[in-house]
Structure formats: structure tokens, C-alpha cells
Amino acid sequence: MLRVWIGLICGVATWVAAQEFQLHEIVAGLAQPVDIASARDGSGRLFVVEQAGRVRVIVGTNLLATAFLDITGQTLFSGEQGLLGLAFHPGYRTNGHFFVYVTNANGSSNVVWRYTATPPSTNVVNPASGVEIIRIAHPVEANHNGGGIQFGPDGYLYFAPGAGGGACDLNNNSQALGTLLGKMVRIDVDSAVPYAVPPDNPFAGVAGARPEIWATGLRNPFRFSFDRDTGDLFIADVGQDAQEEVNYQPAGSPGGQNYGWKCMEGVLSNTCATTCATAAMTRPIITYDHVAPGPCWSITGGYRYRGSRIPPLAGRYFFADYCSSRIWAATEAAGVWTVGTPLDFADFGISTFGEDECGELYVAHRGNGRIYQIVAKDSDADGLPDWFEQLYPGEPGDDLDGDGFTHRQEFLAGTHPLNALSALRITAITASNLTFTTSAGRQYIVETRPDIATGQWQPHTNIVCAAAGETTVSIETAGFYRVRLQR
Ligand SMILES: [Ca+2]
Numbered sequence: 319m320l321r322v323w324i325g326l327i328c329g330v331a332t333w334v335a336a337q338e339f340q341l342h343e344i345v346a347g348l349a350q351p352v353d354i355a356s357a358r359d360g361s362g363r364l365f366v367v368e369q370a371g372r373v374r375v376i377v378g379t380n381l382l383a384t385a386f387l388d389i390t391g392q393t394l395f396s397g398e399q400g401l402l403g404l405a406f407h408p409g410y411r412t413n414g415h416f417f418v419y420v421t422n423a424n425g426s427s428n429v430v431w432r433y434t435a436t437p438p439s440t441n442v443v444n445p446a447s448g449v450e451i452i453r454i455a456h457p458v459e460a461n462h463n464g465g466g467i468q469f470g471p472d473g474y475l476y477f478a479p480g481a482g483g484g485a486c487d488l489n490n491n492s493q494a495l496g497t498l499l500g501k502m503v504r505i506d507v508d509s510a511v512p513y514a515v516p517p518d519n520p521f522a523g524v525a526g527a528r529p530e531i532w533a534t535g536l537r538n539p540f541r542f543s544f545d546r547d548t549g550d551l552f553i554a555d556v557g558q559d560a561q562e563e564v565n566y567q568p569a570g571s572p573g574g575q576n577y578g579w580k581c582m583e584g585v586l587s588n589t590c591a592t593t594c595a596t597a598a599m600t601r602p603i604i605t606y607d608h609v610a611p612g613p614c615w616s617i618t619g620g621y622r623y624r625g626s627r628i629p630p631l632a633g634r635y636f637f638a639d640y641c642s643s644r645i646w647a648a649t650e651a652a653g654v655w656t657v658g659t660p661l662d663f664a665d666f667g668i669s670t671f672g673e674d675e676c677g678e679l680y681v682a683h684r685g686n687g688r689i690y691q692i693v694a695k696d697s698d699a700d701g702l703p704d705w706f707e708q709l710y711p712g713e714p715g716d717d718l719d720g721d722g723f724t725h726r727q728e729f730l731a732g733t734h735p736l737n738a739l740s741a742l743r744i745t746a747i748t749a750s751n752l753t754f755t756t757s758a759g760r761q762y763i764v765e766t767r768p769d770i771a772t773g774q775w776q777p778h779t780n781i782v783c784a785a786a787g788e789t790t791v792s793i794e795t796a797g798f799y800r801v802r803l804q805r
Pocket residue numbers: 696697698699700701702703704707
């Protein structure tokens with residue numbers, strides 16, 4: 319608690335007690351997981367980066383034995399170096415392109431590679447499909463490689479090399495416009511191979527500046543994310559010895575922000591004995607202090623929660639600390655961020671967050687090799703979260719609205735437990751179509767079999783992330799059909 323109170327005194331955000339979530343283990347058995355991504359291709363798969371140079375696939379709660387991509391032979395895995403980031407192209411469903419950020423085999427550079435999954439539904443990619451997109455020399459120190467990589471709502475690829483390492487950024491890379499070290503970078507990977515510079519990049523055409531730069535003044539932005547609803551950008555930047563920070567950039571920004579390092583560390587301007595003019599630099603929205611006897615301090619940036627399964631957490635920004643293994647959820651009101659009481663994992667190693675197709679959030683633990691889903695807190699462990707029990711009294715097996723679905727089933731389905739008209743039900747069947755009700759963010763599987771007495775149910779249509787309302791699927795082949803809620 320001491321650390322939280324220090325944050326209250328020194329941080330720009332306020333910190334209050336309101337921890338409404340817990341972790342639910344999805345899979346175990348990964349080796350040093352450091353990133354989680356979804357292809358948003360309708361498959362429902364989660365992809366996990368192993369730092370040594372593999373991408374693994376999770377289908378439901380199954381970790382597939384064979385790697386999606388294995389580039390261990392061209393990856394230096396050591397300390398902060400390795401395969402650090404993964405981003406799927408917005409058109410992955412048709413082009414199969416995805417991008418990785420990786421330390422090359424001799425450690426001299428970090429490289430963005432494009433790979434192609436053929437077909438996009440495959441669970442094993444040929445490493446020979448790789449095309450080098452851009453190489454950022456990282457010649458002096460082994461640390462501060464950055465590694466975040468994401469597509470923005472504008473369709474451009476953003477990635478964030480670290481400042482290059484060393485105490486107090488000895489070469490002042492973060493403030494130098496002639497290098498990509500210590501920057502947010504924005505490139506167009508569709509108009510040219512390997513890439514083109516978006517014409518509206520803030521330093522395009524500026525003498526002496528790398529035109530790929532989108533924002534400056536970053537130290538080790540290992541994780542950043544775009545809000546999938548608004549397009550706002552959140553950049554978590556790892557601090558040195560004093561403060562961790564989250565930076566914010568509203569959607570539609572022209573770029574060019576200077577986030578301060580090494581003139582500023584968080585909201586502090588005296589940690590590297592600099593004499594910068596800091597007035598125009600962009601302050602973080604959230605900071606927290608390094609306080610003894612913390613083992614070390616290193617922020618792991620996350621996502622704004624835009625899923626549908628935990629309504630009380632809508633819009634919260636989740637982040638963690640790698641070393642202290644605390645996980646926080648922050649709320650914004652009128653531009654002021656309030657940080658809730660952390661979930662204390664109490665075991666060094668929360669390395670990344672990830673978002674699935676429906677906006678549900680996951681965390682990876684680099685130390686124990688497990689992936690957890692962030693779920694609503696369920697204090698009595700009866701399968702109904704606290705928020706649901708407060709709204710809808712009753713036991714998990716009750717059917718208060720008499721629609722044939724229990725409280726527990728209605729919670730899972732996202733239907734209303736006090737409204738008998740709110741339930742998973744088929745509403746229309748014709749010779750060629752089947753229509754059924756759906757809740758936002760739920761996954762439904764339509765299955766078929768030719769004869770009700772023999773054979774097995776076979777998948778017909780998989781709707782990974784349904785909208786609220788009704789969904790119609792084609793059932794032109796004669797047979798029996800059923801609709802099943804997957805999750
Ligand atoms: Ca409960």
C-alpha cells in the first residue's frame with residue numbers, strides 16, 4: 319500500500335480502491351511469452367510471442383504444439399532482446415500478412431519483418447515467406463529495444479524502438495531527429511515494398527529528420543496500444559530510476575509530440591541533469607514512483623477494455639508493472655485519470671497484455687509461461703461475478719424469468735436474467751436460412767448433421783464475435799441444425 323500512497327502524492331492521476339477483476343488461467347506451457355495478438359480474422363485464435371523467436375497459437379484453451387512461426391535461428395534471445403512484438407495486418411483475413419519486431423541474430427539491430435500465412439487460416443507459416451521491412455541499428459547497448467508494434471486506425475504500421483540503452487540515454491537519441499531510436503515510428507506498408515512514408519508524417523520533408531518519425535522523447539516503449547473504439551493511442555514508457563509513465567495521444571492527432579525523455583522522466587525534469595526547455599513537452603496521463611524496496615520497476619502497458627463481458631469495466635485502461643507484478647485499471651473522467659487498487663499478482667513477470675477479437679483482455683506471465691484472461695471478480699467463486707450478483711439476486715441455478723435458461727447460462731450468453739424474452743433462441747427457419755438471437759461479443763457455432771440418429775454434429779458456421787440482435791446463416795443443405803453458445 320505504501321507504493322500506492324506515494325503514487326497519490328506524486329502522480330498526475332489519483333488512485334482509489336476499486337479492484338473489480340481477477341485473472342483466469344487460459345493456458346500454460348509457454349516459454350517466456352512477451353506479446354499476445356489477435357488476427358481479427360474471425361477465427362477466434364490468439365497468437366502468443368515467445369521471446370526466443372516463436373509465435374504460438376491458442377485455439378479456445380488449447381495451445382497448439384507446433385509453432386505458427388519459428389524464427390529462432392535469426393533471433394538473438396538474451397535479456398531484453400528477442401522476438402518482442404507481433405501485429406496482424408488489418409487485411410490479414412485476405413492477404414495473410416503479419417509483422418514482427420525482432421532482435422537480429424548478432425544483436426546489432428532490431429528488424430521489422432513481414433511474413434505471410436498461406437492461406438490466412440493456416441496454423442503453420444513458412445519462415446521463408448519473410449520480407450525485411452526496416453532495420454534499426456542498435457549497436458551499443460543490449461537493453462532498451464522497445465518492441466511494441468501495432469496497426470493504427472489509419473491503416474499505418476506503428477512501432478516503437480527503444481532509445482538504444484545505457485543510463486540517461488548517453489547519445490541523447492530520444493531527442494535527436496536523425497535517428498529512429500527513442501521514437502514512435504509510423505510507416506505505410508501497403509503503398510510500396512518494403513514501405514513508404516505517409517506524406518502527413520510530422521517530420522516528412524524536415525531537413526535532418528527521419529521522415530518515419532511520428533513522436534519523439536521515448537525511452538523504452540515496450541508496449542503501446544490503440545483504443546479499438548476511439549483510435550486514441552496509449553504509450554507506456556519504462557522509466558529509469560524514478561518514475562513509470564503512460565502517455566496519451568488522441569485520435570486524429572497530427573503527431574509530432576515530444577514525450578520528454580531524457581529531459582523528463584514521467585513528470586520529473588531533474589533525473590538526468592538536463593537543461594531542456596520542457597514546457598512544450600507532452601506530460602503523461604498516469605505515473606507511479608519507484609519506491610524502495612521494490613525489486614525493480616518497469617511498466618507493462620495494456621489496453622482500454624472494450625469487451626462486453628465485464629460491463630462495469632468498460633473503457634478502463636489496464637496496465638501492469640513487470641517487476642512488482644501489480645495490475646491496475648484506470649478510469650478517465652473529464653481528462654483526469656483515476657487508478658484503482660491493483661491486483662497484486664505477487665510474482666515478478668507480467669510481460670504483456672493482449673486483446674482478442676471481441677475486445678476481451680489477456681495477460682502473459684513471462685516467468686511462469688501462462689496466459690490469463692482478465693475476468694470480473696467473483697468473490698464467492700460460484701461462477702457469477704460480483705457485479706452480476708448485485709444486479710440480479712439469486713443463485714447460479716435459478717431461472718427467475720422462467721425462460722428455461724439459468725442465471726449462470728444467461729450470464730454466459732449475455733442475455734437478461736429477468737427478461738424472459740431475452741434468451742438464446744431461434745427466431746426464424748426457412749428452407750434456406752436459420753435466424754437466431756445473439757448477444758454482443760459472444761461466440762456462436764451452428765452445427766449440422768444429416769441424420770439425427772446417426773453420425774456426429776459437424777461445424778457449419780462459426781460466429782466469433784456477434785453483434786447484439788439477430789444473426790442469419792444459410793442452411794441450404796438438408797439436414798438437422800443446432801446453435802450453440804461457445805463462450
Ligand atoms: Ca459469485
